[in-house]
Amino acid sequence: MPFDPSTGSGLRTGPFLAEWYDLRDLGNAVGAFLDWIRDQGAPDWVPYVVSGLIGVVAILLWVILSQLAFIWIERRVIGRMQARIGPNRVGPQGLLQPIADTIKLFLKEAITSRKADRALFWVGPVLIFLPALAVLAVIPFGRGMFLTDLNVGVLFVIAVASVNTVAVFVAGWASNNKFALLGAMRTVAMLISYELIQVLALLGVVVFAGSMRMGAVVDWQSDFNVWVLFLQPLAFISFIIASAVEIGRSPMDISEAESEIVAGYHTEYSGIKFGFFYAAEYIAAFAVCGIIVTLYLGGWTAWGLEQWVPGWLLFLGKLYLTFFLFIWTRGTLPRLRIDQLMAFAWKFLLPLALLNVVVTGAEVLIWREADLSAGVALPIFGVVNAGLAVALILGWATFMGHLRPERRAKRAVLTQELGAIYYTPPTGTDEAVRTGEA
Amino acid sequence: MAMKTEPFVVNVGPQHPSTHGVFRMRLTLDGERITDVDMVVGYLHRSMEKLAEERTFTQNIPFTDRTDYVAAMTGNLAYVLAVEKLCGIEPPERAQWLRVIMSELQRFASHTIAVGIFANDCGAWHTPMMHMLREREKILDLFEMACGARLTTNYMRIGGVSRDIPPEFMPAAHALIAELPKRMGEYEGLLLENEIILTRSRGVGVLPADLAIASSVSGPILRGSGVAWDIRKADPYAAYDKVEFDICVGTNGDVYDRFLVRVAEMRQSIHILEQALDMIPAGPVAVQMPLAPRPPAGEAYSRIESPRGELGFYVVSDGGPAPYRFHIRSPSYINLTAFSDMVVGMTVADAVVILGSVDIVLGEVDR
Amino acid sequence: MEDTGTIVAFWLLAALTVGSALGVAAVRDLIRAVVLLITSFLGVAGLYITLSADFVAVAQVLIYAGAISVLILFAIMLTPLASRDNAETFLQVPGLLLAGLVAFTMGFVSLKTDWSVVERGGFEETAAEIGEALLSKYVLPFELASVLLLVAMLGSILLVRPEGSSAEE
């Protein structure tokens, strides 16, 4: 069906060109292939199974490739950030380094310590893979390029991610290692808290788009030519932070805080079992970036650009940019302490996220009741919400006392007076936070 | 009724990413909070003090490279000052200034490690440290120019320094000194005002001034607790009485203040270096000494402000070619004694940061 | 086609659910029992999907597999000196008999009863309708449930709060 500029709806009613060689939707080729199978007189279930297989294989293949790419990108980019070169020995520009790493991990001995719970020690790495992979099933990679478009996709993403908690706990517990157990308990507490933030952040998106279907959210964004990011800046920030927690990225990499608890819940894992954790981390990063792109950054659409450029390329471009954000924070920021991170979730993000939900609900109600046109309503909402986000963050920070002068950076006292004592006991603002948790 | 929990004992080290060597602490935890800490040292003990009694005074200089291997120059200096005091000799003027230059370069280099590792302990995934190491490399290049070695310099000699600096040293040093303030600005922007570092280090590991004095800690830890004490001012050695600099002190005695003091001291080091590079006179760099000097019988204690604090060498001579007794007052070891006072009541994550702020070098702790 | 998939999925999921539930009863280690319990919960969620109840399935994963199981794990971790085994009391044999009897009766009844079944096919989309029902017809129970959750939350905080940390905080 040809693209109709007056409605802008050529996107949803069907592919622009349904020829198999139209690269803008790889689903076309698959559809043509399935039709061909049907024409050969195969029984009904064959195309059904084949389409599923194609989807699964494509996603898995892409995940593996892109995970290798992620590892390479991260190592090179962090290398640049750290004023060094990064891996450049294996292959051109070190491109084969991730493969070499993988081979190394395969060849290394997978040690199981004697007092470990053998069965659960094995379950942990497997279980941690599942949520990361399952999330990928509902992400629309391009027009018509998804494994399944669940009508509760957004909820599914959250629900599946919550299984992560159990996997981490099992891994930490089965290792029978104190560092691992500490890391696991930290992670569980942290994931549970930030799951809440994630749900509240996504609620705003769902309220605006009026559907929990991932594809519908993308369509909504392309229909109104607006990314949810501009309507929901506060939710976007909370979601980014919560996602960083979920995939264990700095400054929230407390679960595997290297300098404190060695490697957290996967301290005892080696060889390919460690490789599973390592891979799952990157797959989860891939999935989380995909969710962010789909729900906040317009998915595979970009203001009509998807008519000329394959949508899946746009999607991947955005995905890598989002991933760069995570690399950037990792390369820059130190790590928070667990109680500070929890306090940040409960005392800072949660009230703001709740307020955001209320404001969003009110806006959608106004939009519907006052019968405003989208061209008027959405820009106003965007400006209001951006202003509100800044005001709320600053206001809440002031209210919580984070901006008081004694909490700000200071400089050392310079003196010539030998033997003088300048000591004043700490004012106790941070101390209050600390003991309040205990 | 309080919760009955098992005392959860975690053994941190000797193989642990952030014990800075082979330090070991047994932490008794209640949840994440530390109720007791047991420090175990000695994994790197090399019997240095006893070995030194079997070697001549000159042969002992390389040992002092290996006590505090992050700051070899100051180790050399403290030892040769003690022997010079024993022999009653005074090194020439140029040697004095070279000692100041090398000490301050070493202080800067050592503080880059201290600050970088501290940021690492806060979880900053190596970025600040790698940037710091970039500057340290340049300083080590200067050391290599001066004495041929980068880490174990073995540069100071009884009665001077081993050799004069080569002609290319001065331009390189001037260029470096011109560059460093810019870098310092970057670090101060990245680290000092970093919100997360502020939250992580404010009010953590507080060592009050009276306790700091009572525990006889020294160096940035003492100054971080607000006591303006610096051997370079209190008991000037080399040419420190001729240069202008400030003592940097903190006010609250927490981890952040120690960190602050180190960063400020790096600035002061640049300031001292600027003066010293201008004021250094020409002339001989060492007095003539026998290869194996035999100082008159007696004892001498000399102390200097090493990057970690008061580094003292106590040397007793019985008139022979080797010291009769050789003792090192190592600042790391004595600063470490205050560690348990700072760490109890904090969390595991804090313990690591506090240890990072104490800035121990295990070679010096265990000797 | 679709039906074959459902049948295969049902048998697999039913085996998974019942099998891991049996495992919960059989294994010796409490943590392993929790892991099997989670598997069982996930199996039930899968069964919901075969019944085209997608919203409830996702809620099942979110709340049972994600939240309640973690609560159980926390309870186990917070009682460190208690034994971590999964042993039975003296009621093992009577319990077994009674449970078997109940299960048999219910199975028997469900097989023998002539249920008035309609061939409706699966639901298209449940989330929106459930939401509407919750906020119109069932709004009172909905509000009551939220109050219940609040009370439960406060109650458990009150229960586990360390004594002596009341007034001065």
Next chain:
Amino acid sequence: MSVDLEHYLIVGALLFGIGLYLALAKRNFVGVLMGIELMFNAVNLTFIAFSRFGDAAEPLTGHVFVVFVITVAAAEAAVALGLAVLVYRNRETIDVNRMNLLKW
């Protein structure tokens, strides 16, 4: 062959039986709790099955009911585990055999 209401009901019955056994026979308080959760699941499964196959004017009522049950189950789990921790704190055990005093 197809999957009918009875299949789900039997799975539900089996789950309920296992849950009942756990709740009756397990020594550990947490084990008992797991049994109760399993029974909840069995009941929910039956609700959903009837909702899918049953003859009703508003078939989604079953789903709504399950949502409520899940809510109540979450509340129940939180309170019960709070109780477990409390009992442990006072008696240093969560063995139901040894919780035999009416007061302590």
